Amino acid sequence: MERFRLLLISILSLFIVFLGIPLEGDAKFPDGKVINYVALGDSLAAGKPPYPSEENGNGYPEYIAERFEQSNYDISLSNHGENGHTTADVLTDLEDEDIQKDIKEADILTIDIGANDLLAHFFVGDLAGLQSASTTAVDNIDKILSEIRNLNEDVDIYVMGYYNAIEPYERYRDLEYKILPLLQHFNDSIKEVTESADAVFVPTFKVIAKDYDTYLPHADVHLSEEGYQAVAKEFWKKMTPRKYGEYGE
Known part of the structure; x- marks a missing residue:
């Protein structure tokens, strides 16, 4: 009988996990x-939709917050994403006292930045400038x-x-063989500085x-x-408490 009871508990526990029902101790707080x-x-955090x-x-931050809420977490989102933002803009933002206050009180922080540093060069076919801008952007991300x-x-x-944002542009597809290796290198470089800062890269x-x-x-x-x-x-997969442990003490 005791063996049957333990087996039943194990089966129910697995069932709860697969349903995604929060278990006691899942929450950090x-x-x-x-x-x-x-x-x-940039605009991806801000939630800019595609034309027209x-x-x-x-943006993705609101959907991340929604996932926390669905998992029975109380969450407060401060979204400072801005359309058109570059890495230099975020460095300037970090001088703002209100943003500094939010960061000091933050438990979780997400960031996507760097695309606008590159796009200005891409759309005019300036591949040399694209490479230079990529290096500068990664240096700025490191500083951020x-x-x-x-x-x-x-x-x-x-x-x-x-991601590969040029796929929808038919007129640029003949450049993909040149652009995609640059994008891969850009992502690899972002990942490197991310991990050096004891942060998590989200491909x-x-x-x-x-x-x-x-x-x-x-x-x-x-x-x-x-x-x-x-x-x-994709962010949520990296954040899932069950995978990475409790969210704080």
């Missing part, structure tokens, strides 16, 4: 404690992560890698490549709603 989540970045839509909607760590050494930082290239028609439906670098949800899921 005691009941009533709010997780402070700060998002930094103009008004920002939900260092500054975040100076403000809050305990915050969990997640840095997004970029998105493969997941978006699985369904360009759904995630990048127009000749636009910005994702559809489904695309932002897919990116949020």
Whole structure:
């Protein structure tokens, strides 16, 4: 009988895990404690939709916050993503006292930045400038992560890698054989400085490549709603408490 009882408990536990029902101890914080989540970045964080839509909607940070809520976490999102932001813009943002305050109080921080540093060169076919801009952007990302760590050494930082945003542009596809190696190198470099800052790199290239028609439906670098949800899921895989341990003490 005792053996049967233990077997039943094991089966029920596995069933709960597969359903995604939060178990006691999954949460990092005691009941009533709010997780402070700060998002930094460009239009992907800000939720800019693809053409012809103009008004920002939900970016991936909102869908990440939604996943926390669905897992019974109390979460407060401060989204500082801005359309058109470059790495230099984020460095300037980090001088803002309100943003500094949010980071100091943050438990989780996500960031995607660097694409706009490169796109200005890409759209005019300046491949040499693209390589130079990539190097500068990575150096700035390194500085950004260092500054975040100076403000809050305990915050969990997640840095997004970029997907192939030129796939929807038919007129640029003949350049993909030149551009994609540069993008891969850019992502590899972001990953390197991310891990040096004791942060987590979140790749998105493969997941978006699985369904360009759904995630990048127009000749636009910005994702559809489904695309932002897919990116949020990639972040969530890295954040899942059951995989990475409890969220704090």
